[in-house]
Amino acid sequence: MLRKILIVGAGKSTSYLIDYFLDKAKEENLQLTIGDINPKAIAPHIAEHPACITLKLDVFKKEERQKAISESNIVVSMLPARFHMLVAKDCIQFSKHLITASYVSDEIMALDQEAKDKGLVFMNEIGLDPGIDHMSAMQILDNIREKGGKILLFESFTGGLVAPESDTNLWNYKFTWNPRNVVVAGQGGTAQFIQEGTYKYIPYHKLFRRTEFLDVKGYGKFEAYPNRDSLKYREIYGLEDALTLYRGTMRKVGFSKAWNVFVQLGMTDDSYTIENSQGMTYREFVNLFLAYSPTDSVELKFRHYLKIDQDDSTWSKFLELDLFSNTKTITLTKATPAQILQEILEASWTLSEDDKDMIVMYHKFGYELNGKKHQIDADLVVTGENHTHTAMAKTVGLPVAIATLLVLNKRITSPGVQIPIKKEVYEPILKELKQYGVLFKEHKVPYLGYNPDTVAS
Numbered sequence: 001m002l003r004k005i006l007i008v009g010a011g012k013s014t015s016y017l018i019d020y021f022l023d024k025a026k027e028e029n030l031q032l033t034i035g036d037i038n039p040k041a042i043a044p045h046i047a048e049h050p051a052c053i054t055l056k057l058d059v060f061k062k063e064e065r066q067k068a069i070s071e072s073n074i075v076v077s078m079l080p081a082r083f084h085m086l087v088a089k090d091c092i093q094f095s096k097h098l099i100t101a102s103y104v105s106d107e108i109m110a111l112d113q114e115a116k117d118k119g120l121v122f123m124n125e126i127g128l129d130p131g132i133d134h135m136s137a138m139q140i141l142d143n144i145r146e147k148g149g150k151i152l153l154f155e156s157f158t159g160g161l162v163a164p165e166s167d168t169n170l171w172n173y174k175f176t177w178n179p180r181n182v183v184v185a186g187q188g189g190t191a192q193f194i195q196e197g198t199y200k201y202i203p204y205h206k207l208f209r210r211t212e213f214l215d216v217k218g219y220g221k222f223e224a225y226p227n228r229d230s231l232k233y234r235e236i237y238g239l240e241d242a243l244t245l246y247r248g249t250m251r252k253v254g255f256s257k258a259w260n261v262f263v264q265l266g267m268t269d270d271s272y273t274i275e276n277s278q279g280m281t282y283r284e285f286v287n288l289f290l291a292y293s294p295t296d297s298v299e300l301k302f303r304h305y306l307k308i309d310q311d312d313s314t315w316s317k318f319l320e321l322d323l324f325s326n327t328k329t330i331t332l333t334k335a336t337p338a339q340i341l342q343e344i345l346e347a348s349w350t351l352s353e354d355d356k357d358m359i360v361m362y363h364k365f366g367y368e369l370n371g372k373k374h375q376i377d378a379d380l381v382v383t384g385e386n387h388t389h390t391a392m393a394k395t396v397g398l399p400v401a402i403a404t405l406l407v408l409n410k411r412i413t414s415p416g417v418q419i420p421i422k423k424e425v426y427e428p429i430l431k432e433l434k435q436y437g438v439l440f441k442e443h444k445v446p447y448l449g450y451n452p453d454t455v456a457s
Helices: 014-028 062-072 083-092 112-117 133-144 179-183 203-211 233-237 255-265 281-289 297-304 311-321 337-349 392-409 422-435
Strands: 002-006 031-037 052-056 074-076 097-100 122-123 151-160 189-194 198-202 213-215 220-226 244-252 357-369 371-383 416-418 443-446
Touching: 002 014, 002 392, 014 031, 014 052, 014 392, 031 233, 062 083, 074 083, 074 392, 083 097, 097 392, 112 122, 112 371, 112 416, 122 392, 133 151, 133 179, 133 233, 133 371, 133 392, 133 422, 151 220, 179 337, 189 220, 203 220, 203 255, 213 244, 213 357, 220 255, 233 244, 244 255, 244 357, 255 297, 255 311, 281 297, 337 416, 371 392, 392 422
Parallel strands: 002 031, 002 074, 031 052, 074 097, 097 122, 122 416, 151 244
Antiparallel strands: 151 357, 189 198, 189 244, 213 220, 220 244, 357 371, 371 443
């Protein structure tokens, strides 16, 4: 009897996910249904595969959504996080397991008891970050604890970046996932973490000037800014007694200083719309955020307001984006500043057909064992193949796919709303990921603790 997997949403992160299921369709007796708002965009080699069915699926149309879910054995939602709840409620109603790569929302968490009552696995945060970060961290943390070690420090950083061979702009960055998420990153709350027993709080307008620097062997120097809330992982990871807990996002050095300019100007604001945005030149858009002057140019006002010297390398980054162009125009109607900035950046930062992206993940573990302090650094680097089979799609899609099959095969059975921090989940997934070149390298290094000299003011 065929086992039916429904994928809802066929966006940028699904190439490896779909390939995984189709490669295993015959031996695992799988039928894959891909429901998307635009099924014609699905590649022919997928749509025409004998084990695959594609269908037009608008998740806001209850009848067609429920029909697709009710006819499946397990559902993989690759929708934007805010739409998972529509699918999750139907999975409860029709008793279907659910897999997502997104953070657990309060609404999804509220379904925990109902999922447990029905014996359903609602696995979330099973992509890259969140996902591989959880699993790799818990594996090492559990190993340290099993030896009797006491965790003193845990730091974790992830970056979706462009591979060195495709790094062709001054920002050392191109979009490898949802551009909107990059533009509004860090908003909606104050970054919270703990370092050497002291709580730290960084508001959004200061976030990109508080960076920590790291070296990844063979790949050079990176910077990281803190994620919104590291403290919520204290209980999840069992780190209530750790003196340092810090999670951050990685970029190449220099990115954050330049990005901070957009933040200070207000260009990342998504809370209001701009009148007459359609047809506005890039130059006119920039000028909206600067003081009026009958004599000074937009460039001069920009540099003066933001204290950027003409020979500053940061200035070259903005010139590269054609930010002061009198001819390039905005196509969006009544758009927010963040939406307009996204459009400008996509014109320069979109991966070309042969471009490769790169995922870098870096963990630090400090612990005490038998009266001595130790440190383990672990890093993961994955390079994409091209603009469709990206490292981002690989590291998000493969864990989702592997977890789905483990649930179908009853190797993951604990019911309820959860994330992948249990051995029954992380051990088989990390083991299989190694076959696809997704693996961590561990390095024992002298215990350094938290070094304040690595943090910018």
